[in-house]
Amino acid sequence: xxxxxxxxxxxxxxxNKRTGPARDELSTSIAASDWHTIFGGAGLSLAELQALxxxxxxxxxxxxxxxxxxxxxxxxxxxxLKGSVGLGLARDDEPFYLERTVHGPQWLDLSSAWLGGxxxxxxxxxxxxxxxxxxxxxxxxxMASQPAMLDRLLTGLAHAIHGLTDMTHDLMHKDAEHRLAxxxxxxxxxxxxxxxxxxxxxxxxxRDIAAQLAITPETLSRMMxxxxxxxxxxxxxxxxxxxxxxxxxxxxxx
Amino acid sequence: xxxxxxxxxxxxxxxNKRTGPARDELSTSIAASDWHTIFGGAGLSLAELQALxxxxxxxxxxxxxxxxxxxxxxxxxxxxLKGSVGLGLARDDEPFYLERTVHGPQWLDLSSAWLGGxxxxxxxxxxxxxxxxxxxxxxxxxMASQPAMLDRLLTGLAHAIHGLTDMTHDLMHKDAEHRLAxxxxxxxxxxxxxxxxxxxxxxxxxRDIAAQLAITPETLSRMMxxxxxxxxxxxxxxxxxxxxxxxxxxxxxx
DNA sequence: CGAACCCTTGATACGCTTCAACAAGAGTGG
DNA sequence: CCACTCTTGTTGAAGCGTATCAAGGGTTCG
Numbered sequence: 416x417x418x419x420x421x422x423x424x425x426x427x428x429x430x431n432k433r434t435g436p437a438r439d440e441l442s443t444s445i446a447a448s449d450w451h452t453i454f455g456g457a458g459l460s461l462a463e464l465q466a467l468x469x470x471x472x473x474x475x476x477x478x479x480x481x482x483x484x485x486x487x488x489x490x491x492x493x494x495x496l497k498g499s500v501g502l503g504l505a506r507d508d509e510p511f512y513l514e515r516t517v518h519g520p521q522w523l524d525l526s527s528a529w530l531g532g533x534x535x536x537x538x539x540x541x542x543x544x545x546x547x548x549x550x551x552x553x554x555x556x557x558m559a560s561q562p563a564m565l566d567r568l569l570t571g572l573a574h575a576i577h578g579l580t581d582m583t584h585d586l587m588h589k590d591a592e593h594r595l596a597x598x599x600x601x602x603x604x605x606x607x608x609x610x611x612x613x614x615x616x617x618x619x620x621x622r623d624i625a626a627q628l629a630i631t632p633e634t635l636s637r638m639m640x641x642x643x644x645x646x647x648x649x650x651x652x653x654x655x656x657x658x659x660x661x662x663x664x665x666x667x668x669x
Numbered sequence: 670x671x672x673x674x675x676x677x678x679x680x681x682x683x684x685n686k687r688t689g690p691a692r693d694e695l696s697t698s699i700a701a702s703d704w705h706t707i708f709g710g711a712g713l714s715l716a717e718l719q720a721l722x723x724x725x726x727x728x729x730x731x732x733x734x735x736x737x738x739x740x741x742x743x744x745x746x747x748x749x750l751k752g753s754v755g756l757g758l759a760r761d762d763e764p765f766y767l768e769r770t771v772h773g774p775q776w777l778d779l780s781s782a783w784l785g786g787x788x789x790x791x792x793x794x795x796x797x798x799x800x801x802x803x804x805x806x807x808x809x810x811x812m813a814s815q816p817a818m819l820d821r822l823l824t825g826l827a828h829a830i831h832g833l834t835d836m837t838h839d840l841m842h843k844d845a846e847h848r849l850a851x852x853x854x855x856x857x858x859x860x861x862x863x864x865x866x867x868x869x870x871x872x873x874x875x876r877d878i879a880a881q882l883a884i885t886p887e888t889l890s891r892m893m894x895x896x897x898x899x900x901x902x903x904x905x906x907x908x909x910x911x912x913x914x915x916x917x918x919x920x921x922x923x
Numbered sequence: 924c925g926a927a928c929c930c931t932t933g934a935t936a937c938g939c940t941t942c943a944a945c946a947a948g949a950g951t952g953g
Numbered sequence: 954c955c956a957c958t959c960t961t962g963t964t965g966a967a968g969c970g971t972a973t974c975a976a977g978g979g980t981t982c983g
Contacts, residue, residue: 504838514841526827529820535831562813566783572826573780579833580789584758586840587768587883590970621930629841634971636931652930844938875962885940890963906962929980936973944964951958 443473445496445547452520453494453547454567455574463561470553474546481505482523482538482546489527489534491548496520498544499619503626505537513626516541516619525571541619586629594628595638596666599648603657613657621653697727699750699801706774707748707801708821709828717815724807728800735759736777736792736800743781743788745802750774752798753873757880759791767880770795770873779825795873840883848882849892850920853902857911867911875907 450459450467459467473496476482482493482500495517502523504512514536517523527534528551558565585594603613617624625635639655642648647663649656657663704713704721713721727750730736736754737747749771756777758766768790771777781788782805812819839848857867871878879889893909896902901917903910911917 512842514838526830529823529827530831535834558819559816565812565819569783569822569826572823572830573783576780576826576829576833577784577789579830579837583833583836583840584768586837588766631972632930633932633973637971640931886962887941887964888939891939894963925983927980927982929978931976931978933976934974936971938969938971940967940969942965942967946963947961949958949960951956953954953956 443545445471445473449496449520453522455570460561460563463557463564466557466561467549470549472548474548476540476544476546478540478542480540482540483534484537485534487533489524489530489532490551492525492528492551492554493523494521494547495523496545496547499541500544501539501541501623502536505539511539513623516623516627522571522575525568525575541623591628591630591634592638592641593666595635596663598624598628599655599657600663600667613660615655615657617653617655697799699725699727703750703774707776709824714815714817717811717818720811720815721803724803726802728802730794730798730800732794732796734794736794737788738791739788741787743778743784743786744805746779746782746805746808747777748775748801749777750799750801753795754798755793755795755877756790759793765793767877770877770881776825776829779822779829795877845882845884845888846892846895847920849889850917852878852882853909853911854917854921867914869909869911871907871909
């Protein structure tokens with residue numbers, strides 16, 4: 416059958432082979448657009464950009480490498496610049512208890528540092544990834560001189576809270592099919608609405624998708640097939656076509 | 670059998686009778702200790718206390734009254750001063766979809782206002798309660814003049830994130846018995862450890878406890894009986910005695 | 924080629940919900 | 954005072970949703 420191997424996506428091998436640790440790099444430049452994405456779209460002043468670029472460290476991670484663990488003291492704000500990083504719980508036995516995946520330019524952990532303790536979760540790079548690391552004390556200084564920066568951080572934290580609130584709500588009251596529908600819709604958001612057929616390409620392992628939905632890979636497979644049978648989507652390996660958008664939205668709405 | 674009626678606790682009647690709305694009051698005074706509890710225990714300066722008392726409004730709620738709804742624009746930081754307020758989803762049919770309950774002096778919603786949108790959830794007073802309402806624009810001014818206040822807010826937001834992260838973690842991976850054990854332990858924390866018998870008094874309806882644990886009242890009842898049979902706790906109506914603390918901790922630990 | 928990893932499918936088991944019935948306390952009104 | 958109603962919690966039987974276990978096939982790597 417149309418059974419694609421994940422290696423096509425160049426993810427799993429890197430995530431399971433333990434290649435040597437990557438070195439930190441300072442020489443990488445960060446585009447202003449990436450800063451804007453991370454800080455919520457509002458206009459960053461030139462002074463802010465300069466200050467951020469002066470304090471930031473870029474850390475390159477190979478697939479499977481830990482970004483941080485919950486035993487480390489959190490003294491930095493951490494964002495993902497490129498690639499994907501999974502948040503969850505590392506266990507002695509291999510399987511990483513994945514709970515959430517953070518993609519592209521986005522905050523990875525904005526909250527732990529302020530509490531003066533350790534990180535709340537373990538973080539592991541899914542594929543190769545790049546991290547932006549900002550020391551807390553220098554961020555404090557920046558906030559003192561640039562009050563606008565303060566709002567961006569508060570907004571970021573508030574955004575995280577609302578996302579987690581939604582997540583707990585769904586976990587409490589919605590079943591797996593609903594959560595999958597929400598996830599699929601979130602994934603075909605930026606597509607062109609003029610195109611009649613909306614197509615999603617899954618660029619993670621399906622078991623990682625399942626983990627984020629808090630279901631087993633087996634259940635995810637069954638859900639996919641079920642939606643396929645209903646004519647809502649068409650699944651071909653790592654390619655999902657949305658055939659009946661209204662139905663999918665109905666499943667996600669309630 | 671030992672079937673206590675909830676009315677003994679003077680909660681349910683107030684929560685279901687729709688008594689008239691209470692009027693806002695400015696004349697209530699707030700103890701400095703309450704401010705400290707809300708803002709995380711660190712020392713608030715005299716100037717900060719004065720500013721907070723100058724901007725705050727105290728709102729008295731009768732049982733069942735809405736504190737805010739997710740259709741209102743969030744322009745205030747809201748804390749619970751006295752009583753308990755439930756966060757969740759109000760539905761057309763009576764039953765309020767309770768997801769979390771906030772007790773005593775504690776933040777109720779610290780995040781929504783920063784996003785410039787509406788509240789993330791509906792909030793409803795469980796019994797009679799008092800709210801502290803702080804206008805966002807005046808909090809901004811205070812933060813500008815008192816940099817320490819900024820840290821307190823960031824810490825509060827970070828604390829909320831960690832709590833929600835734990836919640837999602839438990840919902841994803843832990844069963845009802847575990848969550849109940851965690852809840853019970855959280856409730857007998859401030860008790861005197863020298864006393865051989867730890868006793869907890871449930872001052873909410875059991876169905877509200879169940880809602881917070883994301884289980885049905887029936888399941889909660891069964892779990893209680895199960896723990897009772899195991900000799901871990903002894904249940905008598907709204908009085909729970911912890912007989913075997915180590916066992917309870919073991920259930921909560923993993 | 925075998926080994927390792929992935930996904931899928933089926934059978935079975937378990938946890939929890941749903942539905943229904945019942946007991947007991949509190950308020951209400953005759 | 955009693956009957957009636959409303960609420961709450963409890964208990965049991967049945968059923969749904971998802972996990973678990975086991976087996977099989979596809980692809981890539983060494």
